[in-house]
Amino acid sequence: MEGHIAGSSPGAVGIVGAGTMGAGIALVCARRGRRVYLQDIKPEVLDAAQAYIDSILAKDVAKGRISEEEKRKTYDLVEPVQDMAALSSCPIVIEAVPEKLELKRSVFARLTELCGSEALLLSNTSSLSITELAAVLPHPERIIGFHFFNPAPVMPLVEVIRGHKSGDACVAAARRFAEELGKVPVLAEDSPGFIVNRVARPYYNEALRIMGDRVARPEQIDRIMKQAGGFKMGPFELQDLIGLDVNLATTESVYTRFYHESRFKPSRIQQRMVQAGSLGRKTGEGFYPYDQ
Ligand SMILES: NC(=O)c1ccc[n+]([C@@H]2O[C@H](COP(=O)([O-])OP(=O)(O)OC[C@H]3O[C@@H](n4cnc5c(N)ncnc54)[C@H](O)[C@@H]3O)[C@@H](O)[C@H]2O)c1
Numbered sequence: 001m002e003g004h005i006a007g008s009s010p011g012a013v014g015i016v017g018a019g020t021m022g023a024g025i026a027l028v029c030a031r032r033g034r035r036v037y038l039q040d041i042k043p044e045v046l047d048a049a050q051a052y053i054d055s056i057l058a059k060d061v062a063k064g065r066i067s068e069e070e071k072r073k074t075y076d077l078v079e080p081v082q083d084m085a086a087l088s089s090c091p092i093v094i095e096a097v098p099e100k101l102e103l104k105r106s107v108f109a110r111l112t113e114l115c116g117s118e119a120l121l122l123s124n125t126s127s128l129s130i131t132e133l134a135a136v137l138p139h140p141e142r143i144i145g146f147h148f149f150n151p152a153p154v155m156p157l158v159e160v161i162r163g164h165k166s167g168d169a170c171v172a173a174a175r176r177f178a179e180e181l182g183k184v185p186v187l188a189e190d191s192p193g194f195i196v197n198r199v200a201r202p203y204y205n206e207a208l209r210i211m212g213d214r215v216a217r218p219e220q221i222d223r224i225m226k227q228a229g230g231f232k233m234g235p236f237e238l239q240d241l242i243g244l245d246v247n248l249a250t251t252e253s254v255y256t257r258f259y260h261e262s263r264f265k266p267s268r269i270q271q272r273m274v275q276a277g278s279l280g281r282k283t284g285e286g287f288y289p290y291d292q
Contacts, residue, residue: 024152
């Protein structure tokens with residue numbers, strides 16, 4: 001293990017899923033000089049991820065933080081790929097596909113076949129159990145939760161989650177990798193929603209109930225939370241940023257894993273909006289309209 005971990009041998013990083021989180025994580029890794037293989041099954045998502053990375057780096061140039069040359073070098077470090085086989089040589093792979101246990105398990109099953117037996121396999125899951133994810137796979141000791149926050153290039157925290165069979169050396173390697181990326185790792189035990197998403201559930205759910213009870217409108221609630229509560233973003237702006245589908249999947253997962261405790265019960269308003277395809281910024285409409 002030690003011979004392959006970040007710091008001793010800065011190999012390429014593989015990322016599975018190039019959506020909101022995968023694209024941001026790819027940029028984080030490239031900014032630290034890592035070669036990145038960014039994989040997705042949808043070519044249009046890979047195009048959008050490259051456009052996103054280009055736009056953020058262009059802002060860095062405009063603000064005088066990096067030169068055009070540095071921008072090009074960083075941009076070129078991220079190689080979009082559709083075939084997961086391209087990740088086979090990576091000593092570290094980060095999975096960022098949708099929040100569905102069976103989907104993530106199938107990704108990890110394929111990764112365990114493809115990658116070397118010492119590769120560190122990290123999951124960006126927001127709420128699923130690392131223990132359950134790793135249980136049916138060979139080498140469960142190298143599967144670790146590695147939870148970035150949105151937007152990944154900006155938010156400093158990474159929750160490092162230890163599953164029941166996670167190996168100590170792998171957990172330590174994951175922490176070091178987070179530090180190498182300039183992030184602040186926080187070790188969390190494997191429980192539904194870990195730390196931050198568990199704390200955050202009532203923030204979204206209660207706001208949705210207040211809206212449903214017609215006590216206040218989303219824009220009023222957001223304004224109050226920012227102006228009086230000191231939050232950077234209100235609960236509705238945040239749902240639009242995260243994606244209502246992603247947020248609902250996390251709430252459903254936490255609710256299920258807490259044996260349907262009513263305090264975590266998902267909101268029908270959110271469910272209806274997801275069914276209607278009003279997912280927030282990524283679809284041009286959520287609680288607020290967006291230019292696309
Ligand atoms: N959005 C957030 O704010 C946020 C924050 C932290 C963690 N997360 C977690 O990160 C993960 C990804 O979330 P996201 O918001 O980036 O989702 P997303 O829907 O934006 O992106 C997921 C991507 O995975 C791709 N994908 C699906 N199946 C695949 C497969 N078999 N192989 C390769 N790619 C595949 C999809 O095409 C899509 O582009 C989820 O587990 C989510 O809970 C999300």
